[in-house]
Amino acid sequence: xxxxxxxxxxxxxxxxxxxxRRMMFEAPRTPSFYTGSEVIKEAIRRANVDVMIAYPITPQxxxxxxxxxxxxxxxxxxxxxxxSEFAVMSECAGAAFGGARVFTTTAGPGTxxxxxxxxxxxxxxxxxxxxxxxxxxxxxxxxxxxxxxxAYLLNTGMLxxxxxxxxxxxxxxxxxxxVSEEPDVHLPLALCCDGFFxxxxxDMVNLTPADMCLPPYDPYRSPVPxxxxxCPPVRMMRDPFVMKSNYISYATHASWQQEVWAAVERSxxxxxxxxxxxxxxxxxxxxxxxxxxxxxxxxxxxAIRLLADEGIRVxxxxxxxxxxxxxxxxxxxxxxxxxxxVPEFNVVGWMAREIKASxxxxxRVVCGPRVGGGMTMPPEIIVSEIKNALxxxxxxxxxxxx
Amino acid sequence: MTQYKVLPGPEHFLxxxxxxxxxxxxxPGEGHINGVIVPEEQAYEEAARQFLMAKVxxxxxGPLVLWAWNExxxxxxxxxxxxxxxxxECVTPQQHAMLIPMPDYRPKYPKINPEVEINPNHPNLTIxxxxxxxxxxVGVHCHQANLSLKIIRGGTSCYTIAMCAQAGHEDAMLxxxxxxxxxIMKLAEWLRKLxxxxxxxxxxxxxxxxx
Numbered sequence: 001x002x003x004x005x006x007x008x009x010x011x012x013x014x015x016x017x018x019x020x021r022r023m024m025f026e027a028p029r030t031p032s033f034y035t036g037s038e039v040i041k042e043a044i045r046r047a048n049v050d051v052m053i054a055y056p057i058t059p060q061x062x063x064x065x066x067x068x069x070x071x072x073x074x075x076x077x078x079x080x081x082x083x084s085e086f087a088v089m090s091e092c093a094g095a096a097f098g099g100a101r102v103f104t105t106t107a108g109p110g111t112x113x114x115x116x117x118x119x120x121x122x123x124x125x126x127x128x129x130x131x132x133x134x135x136x137x138x139x140x141x142x143x144x145x146x147x148x149x150x151a152y153l154l155n156t157g158m159l160x161x162x163x164x165x166x167x168x169x170x171x172x173x174x175x176x177x178x179v180s181e182e183p184d185v186h187l188p189l190a191l192c193c194d195g196f197f198x199x200x201x202x203d204m205v206n207l208t209p210a211d212m213c214l215p216p217y218d219p220y221r222s223p224v225p226x227x228x229x230x231c232p233p234v235r236m237m238r239d240p241f242v243m244k245s246n247y248i249s250y251a252t253h254a255s256w257q258q259e260v261w262a263a264v265e266r267s268x269x270x271x272x273x274x275x276x277x278x279x280x281x282x283x284x285x286x287x288x289x290x291x292x293x294x295x296x297x298x299x300x301x302x303a304i305r306l307l308a309d310e311g312i313r314v315x316x317x318x319x320x321x322x323x324x325x326x327x328x329x330x331x332x333x334x335x336x337x338x339x340x341x342v343p344e345f346n347v348v349g350w351m352a353r354e355i356k357a358s359x360x361x362x363x364r365v366v367c368g369p370r371v372g373g374g375m376t377m378p379p380e381i382i383v384s385e386i387k388n389a390l391x392x393x394x395x396x397x398x399x400x401x402x
Numbered sequence: 403m404t405q406y407k408v409l410p411g412p413e414h415f416l417x418x419x420x421x422x423x424x425x426x427x428x429x430p431g432e433g434h435i436n437g438v439i440v441p442e443e444q445a446y447e448e449a450a451r452q453f454l455m456a457k458v459x460x461x462x463x464g465p466l467v468l469w470a471w472n473e474x475x476x477x478x479x480x481x482x483x484x485x486x487x488x489x490x491e492c493v494t495p496q497q498h499a500m501l502i503p504m505p506d507y508r509p510k511y512p513k514i515n516p517e518v519e520i521n522p523n524h525p526n527l528t529i530x531x532x533x534x535x536x537x538x539x540v541g542v543h544c545h546q547a548n549l550s551l552k553i554i555r556g557g558t559s560c561y562t563i564a565m566c567a568q569a570g571h572e573d574a575m576l577x578x579x580x581x582x583x584x585x586i587m588k589l590a591e592w593l594r595k596l597x598x599x600x601x602x603x604x605x606x607x608x609x610x611x612x613x
Contacts, residue, residue, distance in 0.1 A: 125545055184427055186544075221568060223545035223568070224543055224545045231507045231508055232509070235508065241509065248524045251416060251553060251557075252509075252523040252549065252553065255416070255419075258416075258418065258419040258422065258552065261419065262419035262420070262421035263421070266421050266569075269426060
């Protein structure tokens with residue numbers, strides 16, 4: 001099938017299959033007041049998804065249930081519940097091997113339970129999209145927002161994007177399919193957001209017309225053959241190269257892994273074009289910059305407003321894509337900064353580590369403030385951290401968590 | 403801007419993927435030579451020159467053009483055959499043009515027969531055995547082509563060309579993108595145009611990898 005040949009035709013729901021660029025950049029938008037979960041539903045309504053596989057876990061359960069409604073309405077061709085998150089992700093692989101456009105959602109411990117599948121998805125070049133509505137993963141139990149699980153996803157070979165708002169979420173679900181299905185990329189995408197803050201709050205979101213949908217996935221552009229038990233990648237599940245224990249088999253195995261990360265690199269060009277850069281910046285000529293991702297950026301914006309009232313100018317770098325990692329963009333944006341503040345919703349500070357590894361003079365990075373699940377991040381603690389860095393006396397409001 | 407160049411090897415047991423070294427794929431209407439983006443027309447000329455310079459110029463057609471799984475594939479296969487016939491007509495008697503298929507991607511154990519096929523998991527064996535010093539991949543799935551191209555760059559001194567139907571291959575020394583019947587035929591025209599104007603390489607590989 002040639003994808004272009006179906007543009008302008010209608011699907012069984014009467015949606016016009018529309019060129020993705022026209023749909024995302026030119027079509028009229030309708031402002032709508034929705035929760036993040038409802039936004040996921042609305043994006044999937046327009047995404048021409050073949051298969052959605054669900055398993056309940058807070059805070060993604062609502063989105064998974066809403067997509068069940070889409071199935072009942074006929075917008076999603078196949079929908080079922082797996083026996084666990086591990087089963088769900090394995091079933092997603094099967095559907096993608098068979099040439100379907102696949103969608104799933106998970107969160108926190110569900111992400112961790114299914115973790116074995118993610119490097120397998122990447123290694124098999126399966127462009128599955130998985131929404132991760134981040135929440136606490138560690139004991140003591142917390143269902144509250146916490147981005148620790150993202151740290152584990154960063155080295156799976158998946159594309160990893162981190163949405164700040166419901167609008168990001170809506171646009172990136174649709175654009176995510178376009179980027180991850182490019183034949184030179186063809187990798188799974190973990191589209192993350194901070195659970196509850198994005199999924200369970202209402203926000204104004206500009207939606208594309210409901211009578212337009214993306215072109216279908218074309219599995220014949222895949223860089224690997226569809227399901228074929230005798231050929232890699234499927235064959236490699238039962239008959240890996242390295243089991244042969246010879247020199248060239250090791251080389252093949254290693255080259256295969258390099259190719260996965262090469263594909264992450266290739267996604268850079270497409271990601272920049274579709275989500276308008278890997279980062280967004282404001283006032284990067286300021287001495288102090290806040291650099292973060294997700295809703296920590298939103299709290300950073302509020303801290304910047306509070307500090308502006310006191311005459312302290314602070315700039316902002318919003319990191320949109322974590323894989324591919326915008327190292328060069330961050331180096332450029334932070335080149336004049338004296339203090340780089342990295343607020344995070346997790347106890348380990350993975351974002352600060354990534355930034356430190358990317359820039360010269362990394363002692364400029366202030367690794368905090370952090371909150372470790374279960375609470376929001378008051379902008380005042382970001383203000384306090386910045387004042388401390390500037391040598392301005394300020395009451396301590398929170399520790400760094402580690 | 404990267405300083406890395408995609409050059410004939412042998413580069414390393416495990417050379418880096420060119421994409422990870424900052425090499426970017428061409429946009430439509432462009433190709434790349436050694437990782438540098440060039441107008442497609444320049445890529446045709448250079449590909450033809452490399453073929454005519456080689457002692458054993460070889461085409462490796464993959465499953466996407468070997469099997470008549472749709473009408474377009476059958477037409478492309480005919481074009482590949484035409485390119486091969488043209489190549490044979492354009493080389494001197496001292497050169498030996500070959501066409502060796504990559505029929506599938508199954509690892510062949512215990513040993514591949516390098517005289518009859520090439521395999522993406524150990525393509526260097528076919529290159530070494532036949533002393534191939536210039537090759538072109540066509541109709542090979544992109545992931546498998548990249549594996550092969552990188553292993554060839556790692557262990558042999560063979561010049562690699564990719565006639566890719568998708569976005570191209572930065573792990574080849576020269577790559578086309580959006581390959582079609584017309585593009586394959588155009589490369590054949592360039593061979594005819596340069597016939598007799600290119601001196602056959604006298605280079606002997608320092609490593610003896612492919613010469």
